[in-house]
Amino acid sequence: xxxxxxxxxxxxxxPLLLEALKRLEYRGYDSAGIATLVNGGIARxxxxxxxxxxxxxxxxxxxxxxxxxxxxxxxTHGRPSEANAHPIATPRVAVVHxxxxxxxxxxxxxxxxxxxxxxxxxxxxxxxxxxDHALARGASPExxxxxxxxxLQGAFALAVLFAGRNDIIMAARRGxxxxxxxxxxxxxxxxxxxxxxxxxxxxxxxxxxxxxxxRGEGATIFDSAGRPVERAIRRTAISGAMVGKGNxxxxxxxxIHEQPAVIGDTLKSYLDPASxxxxxxxxxxxxxxxxxxxxxxxxxSFYAGQVARxxxxxxxxxxxxxxxxxxxxxxxxxxxxxxxVLGISQSGETVDxxxxxxxxxxxxxxxxxxxxxxxxxxxxxxxxxxxxxxxxEIGVASTKAFTTQLAALACLVIATGExxxxxxREAASALAxxxxxxxxxxxEALELERRIAAIADDVAAARDVLYLGRGxxxxxxxxxxxxxxxxxxxHAEGYPAGEMKHGPIALIDEHVPVIVLAPPGPLFEKTASxxxxxxxxxxxxxxxxxxxxxxxxxxxCAHTVPMPAVHxxxxxxxxxxxxxxxxxxxxxxxxxxxDQPRNLxxxxxxx
Ligand code: G6P
Numbered sequence: 001x002x003x004x005x006x007x008x009x010x011x012x013x014x015p016l017l018l019e020a021l022k023r024l025e026y027r028g029y030d031s032a033g034i035a036t037l038v039n040g041g042i043a044r045x046x047x048x049x050x051x052x053x054x055x056x057x058x059x060x061x062x063x064x065x066x067x068x069x070x071x072x073x074x075x076t077h078g079r080p081s082e083a084n085a086h087p088i089a090t091p092r093v094a095v096v097h098x099x100x101x102x103x104x105x106x107x108x109x110x111x112x113x114x115x116x117x118x119x120x121x122x123x124x125x126x127x128x129x130x131x132d133h134a135l136a137r138g139a140s141p142e143x144x145x146x147x148x149x150x151x152l153q154g155a156f157a158l159a160v161l162f163a164g165r166n167d168i169i170m171a172a173r174r175g176x177x178x179x180x181x182x183x184x185x186x187x188x189x190x191x192x193x194x195x196x197x198x199x200x201x202x203x204x205x206x207x208x209x210x211x212x213x214x215r216g217e218g219a220t221i222f223d224s225a226g227r228p229v230e231r232a233i234r235r236t237a238i239s240g241a242m243v244g245k246g247n248x249x250x251x252x253x254x255x256i257h258e259q260p261a262v263i264g265d266t267l268k269s270y271l272d273p274a275s276x277x278x279x280x281x282x283x284x285x286x287x288x289x290x291x292x293x294x295x296x297x298x299x300x301s302f303y304a305g306q307v308a309r310x311x312x313x314x315x316x317x318x319x320x321x322x323x324x325x326x327x328x329x330x331x332x333x334x335x336x337x338x339x340x341v342l343g344i345s346q347s348g349e350t351v352d353x354x355x356x357x358x359x360x361x362x363x364x365x366x367x368x369x370x371x372x373x374x375x376x377x378x379x380x381x382x383x384x385x386x387x388x389x390x391x392x393e394i395g396v397a398s399t400k401a402f403t404t405q406l407a408a409l410a411c412l413v414i415a416t417g418e419x420x421x422x423x424x425r426e427a428a429s430a431l432a433x434x435x436x437x438x439x440x441x442x443x444e445a446l447e448l449e450r451r452i453a454a455i456a457d458d459v460a461a462a463r464d465v466l467y468l469g470r471g472x473x474x475x476x477x478x479x480x481x482x483x484x485x486x487x488x489x490x491h492a493e494g495y496p497a498g499e500m501k502h503g504p505i506a507l508i509d510e511h512v513p514v515i516v517l518a519p520p521g522p523l524f525e526k527t528a529s530x531x532x533x534x535x536x537x538x539x540x541x542x543x544x545x546x547x548x549x550x551x552x553x554x555x556x557c558a559h560t561v562p563m564p565a566v567h568x569x570x571x572x573x574x575x576x577x578x579x580x581x582x583x584x585x586x587x588x589x590x591x592x593x594x595d596q597p598r599n600l601x602x603x604x605x606x607x
Contacts, residue, residue: 348376
């Protein structure tokens with residue numbers, strides 16, 4: 001989604017803003033722009049498409065000035081075009097905006113009736129026109145902000161540049177995150193800490209409803225009632241080096257390969273390998289007394305939730321549901337007062353998940369968050385949070401965030417099972433041991449990369465691909481299909497293997513690769529029968545199973561991926577590796593933009 005940067009600086013602002021925008025590219029965008037103050041007046045360069053287009057514009061017509069704002073836009077209101085690209089400006093004021101101004105239509109009608117001539121189709125322009133209107137009547141920038149913000153409904157993060165005021169930019173947040181960075185005689189604004197990573201380690205996150213006047217030497221922050229407030233300045237753990245690609249071609253490739261290490265880091269924080277005991281932070285709940293778990297999330301994080309749903313029921317004997325966050329509130333689920341609601345999110349900012357958690361909290365539910373970003377809204381708003389230690393995930397298609405979510409959830413499930421008496425100490429210890437082995441098993445699975453890259457040749461030519469599995473492998477089948485769709489643009493479906501005969505079997509012919517995920521365990525034999533059914537209809541099976549499974553079914557398969565032996569409990573974590581590698585190599589062969597696939601955003605901050 002959109003990215004915001006701003007600087008009140010000492011050197012040239014435009015190159016610094018462009019570099020910071022590059023670090024926000026991962027969020028997904030379709031146009032970009034920068035505004036600076038040149039001789040006190042607002043000057044802009046904007047371009048549709050990727051940042052290289054903006055860089056070309058800036059090379060042809062450089063922007064001077066030491067104070068400025070920049071933006072990458074993911075279109076919501078108004079198509080991606082130069083006219084709709086931010087900064088949206090009048091000669092008095094320029095604005096970059098993340099989020100949606102929900103009452104934009106009323107505001108626009110009111111402002112047009114007063115004579116304002118809108119130049120874009122954006123909801124953002126209503127903010128610009130309100131500020132401009134106040135400034136035209138002699139208001140100071142502070143007064144203009146104080147008059148404008150209460151008129152806005154919806155979610156926003158804003159950075160604002162004022163003509164004639166080289167000494168300030170203003171920032172405001174409601175709903176969308178915004179950070180202020182403290183430099184050496186220079187100050188920055190960014191929609192996340194990654195944008196500011198190489199510039200400063202000292203970051204302060206604005207709280208809900210805050211707005212700030214940012215000067216070269218510091219910032220004055222006000223709450224929604226206009227009272228000056230202090231907000232803690234923290235040192236961010238994100239370094240510039242962590243957001244580089246290293247020797248990899250793509251962030252996604254790097255992140256796939258980081259999994260043995262980051263799964264290990266996540267497990268280490270919740271599992272003591274010596275005693276094989278789970279040690280969770282204080283979650284403020286008695287796990288023995290919890291009556292049910294409701295898991296909510298979007299995208300790949302939802303699939304982590306769906307695996308955890310099965311784990312909670314099978315391992316901890318706790319009734320559990322998994323919901324797509326954008327559907328959760330609207331189906332009006334019955335929440336048990338003794339239950340917990342678990343939100344799962346890499347970014348901790350996905351609006352649908354955040355809204356679902358806020359709704360659950362308002363119903364009196366206890367809300368836990370499984371998040372990767374410590375400073376995120378979900379981490380702050382939930383009653384307690386379990387962090388995944390994946391480190392910054394830049395590739396839009398989630399990989400290491402998913403497997404670390406599963407690692408953290410697996411620890412929570414074992415702890416719950418033991419607390420409820422569903423698991424004996426020995427049984428809990430055996431499951432903990434299964435998790436301890438996951439980092440080395442994922443490393444072994446990564447060694448299959450060349451074999452999977454060769455299979456990718458076959459898949460890249462397909463128009464449709466079917467993924468099948470049973471139990472948690474069904475969820476992995478859906479995750480595999482999602483990965484393939486996201487980055488290679490090939491239509492793919494993940495289906496419960498046993499349900500294939502009720503529909504998708506009609507699609508099967510020699511042109512549709514059928515990827516079957518069949519880890520060892522009680523469901524293997526049933527899945528093997530489904531492989532027979534596909535083979536009997538001329539389908540091309542690509543089997544992912546352990547060595548014994550692959551040997552047995554090889555005569556029925558076009559390709560096999562012989563995985564290391566894994567405990568069935570840990571299989572969904574380890575089996576994520578081949579589905580990620582397959583999608584990655586298919587996308588590379590197809591030449592798509594692997595890290596920033598078309599139309600997708602990393603962190604979806606609109607409903
Ligand atoms: C977007 C991303 C996905 C991600 C989903 C949920 O769709 O492209 O990779 O799984 O959002 O994001 P979250 O940050 O809440 O895990």
